[in-house]
Amino acid sequence: MGKVIYKVGDDISTDVIYPGRFMATVLPSETPMFAFADDKAFNKKLRTEDIEPGSIIVGGNNFGCGSSREQAASCLKGYEVIVIAKGIARIFMQNAINLGLKTIIAPEIEASEGDEIEIDEANVHNKTTGKSFLYEPISPARDAIVEAGGLIAYAREKLIAEN
Amino acid sequence: MGMTLAEKILARAAGLERVKPGDIIEPQVDLAMSHENAALVINQFFKVFEETNLQPKVWNADNIAIIFDHRVPAESAKTANNQKKIREFLKEQGIKKFHEIRGDEGGICHQILPENGYVRPGTVVVGTDSHTTSHGALGAFAFGIGATEMAAVWALGRVLNIEVPGSIKVVVQGEFSPAVQAKDLILHLIGKISAQGANFKAIEFHGSTIENMPTSGRLTLSNMAVEAGATAGMVPSDEETLRYLKETAHVDEGIELMVPDADAVYEQIVEINVDDLCPQIACPNMVDNVKHIDEVVGIKVHQIVIGSCTNGRLDDLAAAADILRGKKVSHDTRMLIFPASGRIYQEALELGYISDFMASGALVMNPGCGCCLGIHQGALASNEVALSTTNRNFKGRMGNAEAEVYLCSPTVAAASALTGEITDPRNGEH
Numbered sequence: 351m352g353k354v355i356y357k358v359g360d361d362i363s364t365d366v367i368y369p370g371r372f373m374a375t376v377l378p379s380e381t382p383m384f385a386f387a388d389d390k391a392f393n394k395k396l397r398t399e400d401i402e403p404g405s406i407i408v409g410g411n412n413f414g415c416g417s418s419r420e421q422a423a424s425c426l427k428g429y430e431v432i433v434i435a436k437g438i439a440r441i442f443m444q445n446a447i448n449l450g451l452k453t454i455i456a457p458e459i460e461a462s463e464g465d466e467i468e469i470d471e472a473n474v475h476n477k478t479t480g481k482s483f484l485y486e487p488i489s490p491a492r493d494a495i496v497e498a499g500g501l502i503a504y505a506r507e508k509l510i511a512e513n
Numbered sequence: 514m515g516m517t518l519a520e521k522i523l524a525r526a527a528g529l530e531r532v533k534p535g536d537i538i539e540p541q542v543d544l545a546m547s548h549e550n551a552a553l554v555i556n557q558f559f560k561v562f563e564e565t566n567l568q569p570k571v572w573n574a575d576n577i578a579i580i581f582d583h584r585v586p587a588e589s590a591k592t593a594n595n596q597k598k599i600r601e602f603l604k605e606q607g608i609k610k611f612h613e614i615r616g617d618e619g620g621i622c623h624q625i626l627p628e629n630g631y632v633r634p635g636t637v638v639v640g641t642d643s644h645t646t647s648h649g650a651l652g653a654f655a656f657g658i659g660a661t662e663m664a665a666v667w668a669l670g671r672v673l674n675i676e677v678p679g680s681i682k683v684v685v686q687g688e689f690s691p692a693v694q695a696k697d698l699i700l701h702l703i704g705k706i707s708a709q710g711a712n713f714k715a716i717e718f719h720g721s722t723i724e725n726m727p728t729s730g731r732l733t734l735s736n737m738a739v740e741a742g743a744t745a746g747m748v749p750s751d752e753e754t755l756r757y758l759k760e761t762a763h764v765d766e767g768i769e770l771m772v773p774d775a776d777a778v779y780e781q782i783v784e785i786n787v788d789d790l791c792p793q794i795a796c797p798n799m800v801d802n803v804k805h806i807d808e809v810v811g812i813k814v815h816q817i818v819i820g821s822c823t824n825g826r827l828d829d830l831a832a833a834a835d836i837l838r839g840k841k842v843s844h845d846t847r848m849l850i851f852p853a854s855g856r857i858y859q860e861a862l863e864l865g866y867i868s869d870f871m872a873s874g875a876l877v878m879n880p881g882c883g884c885c886l887g888i889h890q891g892a893l894a895s896n897e898v899a900l901s902t903t904n905r906n907f908k909g910r911m912g913n914a915e916a917e918v919y920l921c922s923p924t925v926a927a928a929s930a931l932t933g934e935i936t937d938p939r940n941g942e943h
């Protein structure tokens with residue numbers, strides 16, 4: 351069970367998730383402090399409040415569109431949040447899989463900040479409203495990377511096997 | 514059943530007879546490009562080798578290109594330190610395709626790659642930059658990846674576990690009116706199919722308009738294909754590709770043209786006629802919020818920008834110089850011009866464009882990404898409006914979430930510089 355801590359609309363770009371002016375900061379240990387930096391209130395909440403791992407950010411369509419900057423995924427991974435969106439842009443989605451940031455595409459998701467969410471093998475249940483929403487199964491290509499524990503581990507397995 | 518261009522290139526790169534959308538493959542990479550974000554790739558690359566007893570070594574130093582462009586010259590000690598760390602790594606690994614902060618060889622990665630002949634038709638190009646789609650203009654399958662994915666490419670020479678995308682065929686017919694360009698076409702297309710219309714898909718550009726378009730315009734189209742979410746945006750290679758490779762990139766051998774099969778299967782076909790296309794403007798804060806210029810004429814603009822990997826090439830500068838020559842940039846605005854590479858800058862110097870710009874009051878900056886992504890140079894004040902030939906107008910893109918960015922062609926940008934407001938270049942003398 352996780353609580354929705356933030357809800358955003360469609361087309362939330364990586365410029366919004368991790369503004370370009372912080373791009374010289376690359377370490378996953380440092381990027382979380384700039385997550386959603388231009389939304390001062392939410393950024394402050396992330397930095398100063400105890401964010402329960404498994405807390406949820408709900409997005410609309412095309413979440414993570416724009417640049418390939420991996421900081422946009424690593425800054426959220428730092429808080430162990432889950433992104434549930436109606437749609438997710440390809441590069442952001444792949445970066446999330448590679449880094450182990452959990453993302454879920456639930457095209458009909460309806461939830462408000464404060465709602466309690468439960469996720470099972472096929473559905474996202476909004477416990478607060480009592481509604482359930484199907485989510486798209488993760489593709490086998492991405493599942494293999496998740497299973498390995500992220501792309502670093504997955505690549506390392508291949509590297510060892512081939513040398 | 515035939516294959517699309519994406520399927521043909523990926524099949525070959527994966528060593529398979531044929532592939533279809535959804536197949537999971539591991540294509541070999543012909544060129545792996547990074548810029549300043551190589552600093553992060555290096556960290557991740559070393560992590561891949563941790564606990565393996567193997568010496569960290571890239572799979573093939575000749576297939577890696579590094580270009581410093583996003584923050585040149587360095588805007589902070591942090592960036593300078595990252596750039597230094599990258600230089601040291603390149604030396605250790607023997608990576609030679611390196612473009613330093615220099616007036617002769619430097620520039621934006623998506624201009625440096627084509628103009629130096631690093632991109633060939635039918636090849637697989639990956640870059641830690643979303644606009645790597647640009648290189649599809651030369652008939653490559655080129656796409657953006659994150660830093661960790663690039664670390665795996667550096668280690669293994671292939672992209673791990675990707676799905677073959679379905680393809681959208683965009684067929685463009687007709688002739689552009691004067692003052693209408695490739696930029697207007699791609700903005701129109703993005704407005705039509707939306708910013709997520711091609712998410713997880715490849716776009717192929719076809720039709721007589723594309724056949725007659727020089728590579729510079731094709732680069733503009735492929736560059737912005739990612740703004741519709743596309744994995745790749747490709748133009749089948751042809752005579753014009755050959756001409757560009759020979760005359761501009763000075764490549765004499767090893768060129769093999771590749772086109773899709775005539776009976777290839779597309780998921781969607783989009784037809785566009787440009788005969789009546791007018792200048793298009795992407796309005797804040799989304800690239801698919803595209804309007805005809807008449808709807809926005811007269812909006813006051815505080816900063817005008819010409820440049821970027823979308824529109825910083827020689828013919829973009831020529832179009833602007835033709836409008837600005839002998840005239841003055843309005844004192845109610847300011848104009849910044851960033852040529853896409855040192856080579857373009859020098860060509861523009863020889864052709865007199867740079868002095869046309871400076872005499873008009875425009876400020877010509879060093880080649881590079883400039884203010885495109887709001888890191889360095891040309892930040893906007895709160896409540897200011899920019900009109901720019903770049904490719905993104907997301908909230909905060911130019912360094913200030915309280916400012917707005919409109920996107921347009923170089924012709925519209927130059928005409929608007931003379932008035933300080935969004936101006937239709939078709940309306941007579943400026």
Ligand code: SF4
Nearest residue numbers: 644821822882885886
């Ligand atoms: S010019 Fe802008 S869009 Fe192009 S590579 Fe540089 S920052 Fe990215």
